[in-house]
Amino acid sequence: MSRATNLALPEEEVRRLCLAQGVSISAIEPLQSGGTRLVCTSSAGAEEMRLRLRGHLIEGDVVRYRFYRPSANEN
Template sequence: MSRAMNLAATEEAVLAACKSKAIRISSLEPLLSGGSHLVCLTSEGADVARGLFKGIIIEGPVRRVAFHRSDTTRYR
């Protein structure tokens, strides 16, 4: 299964929730359509995140920011 998911939450909220459950983040970026695009570092972390964010996962296509570069050092 994919390590990536789109969430109806701010980057700050996603980051805080992931930190509380020790989910390691590979990438986190804002969505143009609102919300955040999360990529977990491991598939196990993604499984935990899908359970954690079960009610706010965005299904279907979303608009992402072109050429967005995450500062991955803030996730470690």
């Protein structure tokens, strides 16, 4: 199972929801097409977030930034 999920939610909300569920984030980035790409550190965490956020899942292809790098103050 993939650890990556594309969500139709803002990044800060995704971070907050992961923290509330105790799911650790491996990578997170805004999507150029709108929403957030979340990569959890475990497939179990990814599945937990998919179940909890099933109404916000983006199905199909998304447009990502080509060379996205988080700013130095992001964790």
